[in-house]
Amino acid sequence: MRVSLFVTCLADTLFPAVGRATVEVLERLGCTVDFPTAQTCCGQMHMNSGYPSPAGDMVRNVAEVFADADAVVLPSGSCTATLRHHGHTVAPGAALPPVYELSEFLVDVLQVTDVGAVFPHRVTYHPTCHSLRLLGVGDRPTRLLQAVSGLQLVALPGAEECCGFGGTFAIKNADTSTAMGLDKVAKAKETDADYLCASDSSCLMHLQGIIGKQSRRTTARPRTIHLAEILASR
Known part of the structure; x- marks a missing residue:
């Protein structure tokens, strides 16, 4: 399955290991992962602060950048929820692709719970x-x-x-x-x-x-x- 990674702002700037780990898990399970470099913010900060217009611009950018994706996976519940539940409010008509938080995608789409991990802690x-x-x-x-x-x-x-x-x-x-x-x-x-x-x-x-x-x-x-x-x- 071809999957697009939406890495999120925090992973991109402060926690790159989270993005790499997400890709490693998806590839281990047979997914082909691509990373559109034109991706930016989901617009959550702007929505929460009362700036719907720039938030809408960001949501429309998500729709455009990931237009060909079969599925978009995010290592973030907050960014996923922003796009899924608020995206159409600030960007009416934007054709957003299916977006999934990582655990949703693994369990619901790939139907996997054992990803072959070992963590003795x-x-x-x-x-x-x-x-x-x-x-x-x-x-x-x-x-x-x-x-x-x-x-x-x-x-x-x-x-x-x-x-x-x-x-x-x-x-x-x-x-x-x-x-x-x-x-x-x-x-x-x-x-x-x-x-x-x-x-x-x-x-x-x-x-x-x-x-x-x-x-x-x-x-x-x-x-x-x-x-x-x-x-x-x-």
Whole structure:
């Protein structure tokens, strides 16, 4: 199957390993992956900040750049949800291709849960707000994690609570955002997990910043990791 990767802004600029891991998993499962270099932002930040016109321009660019794609896969629930649920609002008539968050594509389209990964560590999973509430990915990510050889998956207390990032919310409401992040990190530490996993780099960036400031050590636990990076591990 031919698949196009929409790498997202954060993966492109700050977390390139997430993009590489996504490609590795898809190719391992027999997909041919292409990467249109004209891709830009999904427009989420502009939508959330009340700028529908530039957001619409970005959505129309997505439609044009990925016009020939059989499927577009994103390692981000928030960007996927933005395009799927809000794209036609800011860009009416735009012919968006089918877009899938990574776990959706693996479980629903490829019908795979065991991707051949090996990750012998204790892991807890944080379901991000957009993937949980807008996309409704449900247990797809945890089914993928449970199939990883050597991985011990432990439940995260208060898993469905927001981590506090919320994009521009973290900037405009920094104190509230930090307080929510502190709560999430405290609950993650209760699990004694080696890794805190999620499917959005934005949430992981927020939580890793808090963990790092608390300990001021690069080896602080739990370490944050994207779902794609675990699935790519051999």
